[in-house]
Amino acid sequence: MxxxxxxxxxxxxxxxxxxxxxxxxxxxxxxxxxxxxxxxxxxxxxxxxxxxxxxxxxxxxxxxxxxxxxxxxxxxxxxxxxxxxxxxxxxxxxxxxxxxxxxxxxxxxxxxxxxxxxxxxxxxxxxxxxxxxxxxxxxxxxxxxxxxxxxxxxxxxxxxxxxxxxxxxxxxxxxxxxxYHWRNEGYQSFDEFLMRLKQSRRKSIRQERNKVAKAGVRVKALTGEEIEERHWDAFYQFYLNTVDEKWGQAYLNRKFFTLLGREMANKVLLVVAEEEETGELVAGALNLIGGDCLYGRNWGCSKKYDSLHFELCYYQAIDAAIRMGLQRVEAGAQGEHKISRGYLPxxxxxxxxxxxxxxxxxxxxxxxxxxxxxxxxxxxxxxxxxxxxxxxxxxxxxxx
Incomplete structure (x- = not known):
């Protein structure tokens, strides 16, 4: 060798x-x-x-x-x-x-x-x-x-x-x-997952999802050819907003997202929220699809909506993993707040x-x-x- x-x-x-x-x-x-x-x-x-x-x-x-x-x-x-x-x-x-x-x-x-x-x-x-x-x-x-x-x-x-x-x-x-990872115990639907939770947590999650449903935004999960350059333009700005908010550093540049979309679009799940009246993109969460896992990576927004972060990053990821038959969701680094939403240490x-x-x-x-x-x-x-x-x-x- x-x-x-x-x-x-x-x-x-x-x-x-x-x-x-x-x-x-x-x-x-x-x-x-x-x-x-x-x-x-x-x-x-x-x-x-x-x-x-x-x-x-x-x-x-x-x-x-x-x-x-x-x-x-x-x-x-x-x-x-x-x-x-x-x-x-x-x-x-x-x-x-x-x-x-x-x-x-x-x-x-x-x-x-x-x-x-x-x-x-x-x-x-x-x-x-x-x-x-x-x-x-x-x-x-x-x-x-x-x-x-x-x-x-x-x-x-x-x-x-x-x-x-x-x-x-x-x-x-x-x-x-x-x-903090979520594991799929063979759930057939999000509701079946909810039924495994304590009543207080089940109620809280439903309330958070209802807030988003009533906020005047549409949530879409895009992959492959559904993801256009305008989506990457918006998401990159969301990414920069998150970096600025956390006093961090923007490690990824705009060109990276174009290359990712060009070479690996079928491995990307981009969850976006748009205003129902205007169609304006206001938030997004980037995930990559693995053979047995959905990997949550980056999130950002241009406007604040109650519980939208939880919906796009955690609940939509669980929905997608159940739909795709994936074994788990890895939601990135840190975040003890993920535990109450089904993601355990x-x-x-x-x-x-x-x-x-x-x-x-x-x-x-x-x-x-x-x-x-x-x-x-x-x-x-x-x-x-x-x-x-x-x-x-x-x-x-x-x-x-």
């Missing part, structure tokens, strides 16, 4: 990359964020580039004899810690206590600006052992890059638990987090290689304490805040 670095995904064969992506995810579990088309849209638009602090350094494992791609990983050389959703700013500040070097640049293996779990060590092989060897080669490749170029660290964020455990065996420190994972031994030991001690707190918080939130009548929707088992 031979590990190579590619400074643009456009230099990697599209079909070969996607075959690794599909085999790593498993049949029927396609993850659209790992597709060559999605990552290329980020790079071609300039959203993920050296200028934005996301310089592509994708790792690819080749068979030395045939040059066939056996495995690949989306990797970036980072000059900062923004857009990752697994926070290490405090590590960067503390690093100078242990080393005279700078914390940046560092290696980051992830999908930029996307807190969505999925394979990171994407491998295929004629046998399971060949695929495991290729995945280990990717993990070792990140470690070797840190040593070769004197980088402080390598971080793999939102991997699958399987990748997380493999990287732990390769010397990476293991970290856990919490998101679920563990997420990240793995971190720290090159300086003393600093690695200090970080490891902190992560052990943090992991205990995360496990306790997840259990308490599920136990105390769950809206379900019978608490059959528990968070995943202990990550340890």
């Amino acid at each position: 031979e590990v190579k670095i590619y400074t643009a995904i456009s230099k990697i064969d599209r079909l070969e990359w996607n075959k690794c992506c599909e085999e790593a995810a498993g049949k029927g579990k396609e993850n659209p964020f790992l597709a060559w088309e999605f990552l290329n849209a980020l790079e071609e638009s300039g959203s993920a580039s050296g200028a934005s602090g996301w310089a592509p350094h994708h790792l690819v494992v080749h068979d030395k004899h045939s040059s066939r791609i056996l495995a690949c990983a989306p990797v970036y050389l980072k000059g900062h810690s923004y857009g990752e959703y697994v926070f290490d700013h405090s590590w960067a500040r503390a690093y100078r206590t242990f080393s005279s070097d700078n914390y940046y640049p560092k290696l980051q293996c992830c999908v930029p600006f996307t807190p969505v779990m999925g394979p990171r060590l994407m491998a295929r092989g004629e046998t399971e052992e060949e695929a495991r060897r290729a995945r280990r080669a990717l993990a070792r490749g990140m470690v070797e890059l840190c040593s070769k170029y004197g980088l402080s660290s390598a971080h793999v964020t939102f991997p699958t638990k399987e990748d997380w455990e493999l990287m732990g065996r390769q010397g990476f420190l293991l970290r856990t987090g919490i998101q 679920t563990f997420t994972y990240s793995a971190h290689f720290i090159r300086v031994p003393n600093f690695r030991n200090a970080v490891n001690q902190a992560l052990v304490q943090e992991r205990d707190q995360i496990i306790y918080a997840s259990a308490m939130l599920t136990l105390q805040e769950s809206p379900y009548k019978v608490n059959q929707h528990r968070s995943s088992s202990s990550p340890c």
